Amino acid sequence: MSVAAVRGRRPSTQMLEPLLPAAAVAVVLGVWQWSGSFLSPILISTPTRIAQDLVELFARGVIFSPLAESLEELVIGGSVGILAGIALGVLMGRYEVVDKVLSPFVNFLNATPLVVIIPLVIIWVGISQNARLLFIFLITLWPVLLNTLAGMRNVNRGYVDVGAAFGLSETQMLRKITLPAAVPFILAGIRISAGLAIIGMIVSEMEVSLTGLGYLLVTYGNSFFTGRLLAVVFLSSMFGVANVLLVKWIQASFFPWIAGAAADQR
Numbered sequence: 572m573s574v575a576a577v578r579g580r581r582p583s584t585q586m587l588e589p590l591l592p593a594a595a596v597a598v599v600l601g602v603w604q605w606s607g608s609f610l611s612p613i614l615i616s617t618p619t620r621i622a623q624d625l626v627e628l629f630a631r632g633v634i635f636s637p638l639a640e641s642l643e644e645l646v647i648g649g650s651v652g653i654l655a656g657i658a659l660g661v662l663m664g665r666y667e668v669v670d671k672v673l674s675p676f677v678n679f680l681n682a683t684p685l686v687v688i689i690p691l692v693i694i695w696v697g698i699s700q701n702a703r704l705l706f707i708f709l710i711t712l713w714p715v716l717l718n719t720l721a722g723m724r725n726v727n728r729g730y731v732d733v734g735a736a737f738g739l740s741e742t743q744m745l746r747k748i749t750l751p752a753a754v755p756f757i758l759a760g761i762r763i764s765a766g767l768a769i770i771g772m773i774v775s776e777m778e779v780s781l782t783g784l785g786y787l788l789v790t791y792g793n794s795f796f797t798g799r800l801l802a803v804v805f806l807s808s809m810f811g812v813a814n815v816l817l818v819k820w821i822q823a824s825f826f827p828w829i830a831g832a833a834a835d836q837r
Contacts (some may be wrong), residue, residue, distance in 0.1 A: 731748060
């Protein structure tokens with residue numbers, strides 16, 4: 572969309588745009604609340620009941636220990652996976668030898684449904700927290716690695732030629748040209764990996780060893796406590812929202828030029 576078109580919008584239209592998502596959410600919640608009067612509470616709980624159950628879980632202190640444990644595993648496993656993915660993506664994108672050596676393994680492991688390796692992870696590491704961290708690491712690694720690799724390979728050749736003309740060294744070329752150009756790809760990979768880290772956290776807590784939020788999900792599901800189950804689901808989804816907001820904050824704080832470049836291309 573051009574700048575002239577944006578400027579030509581009427582103020583009333585600009586004010587209404589932020590209200591559309593809120594209105595859509597309100598309609599869905601209203602219909603959901605209304606349908607709860609016709610459906611069994613075992614099948615689906617209402618938004619008000621879910622909110623009450625969530626408050627009750629916090630008031631009774633049931634949620635604090637599982638929440639802390641899950642958050643610890645998410646942060647450690649996800650952070651290590653993302654950092655390792657960025658590092659490997661940079662090496663593969665910058666050095667052709669590294670790319671040729673690692674590409675067969677990366678392609679094979681990326682195409683493998685990682686859930687199937689849970690029994691192998693248990694054999695290797697046991698049912699301790701280390702096994703859950705390893706699974707989160709593995710499920711987080713590949714998206715950011717592949718996105719970083721794509722970003723390194725899609726650097727504008729003109730920028731590279733300018734850097735070479737100015738006599739930049741290998742390290743300077745990487746720091747001043749290649750990495751900044753790959754940042755949008757890296758951030759996109761981080762967003763995907765951060766979402767997968769939450770999935771890995773829940774799956775490992777349900778399949779490797781019952782603990783954390785995964786334990787609560789299994790317990791409430793087996794007991795048909797649908798309201799509490801959905802309360803924990805909602806809490807888990809908030810991790811995803813927090814991850815998205817964190818990535819957006821990082822982009823706005825440290826890479827504001829990305830948003831400006833995207834706006835110029837509209």
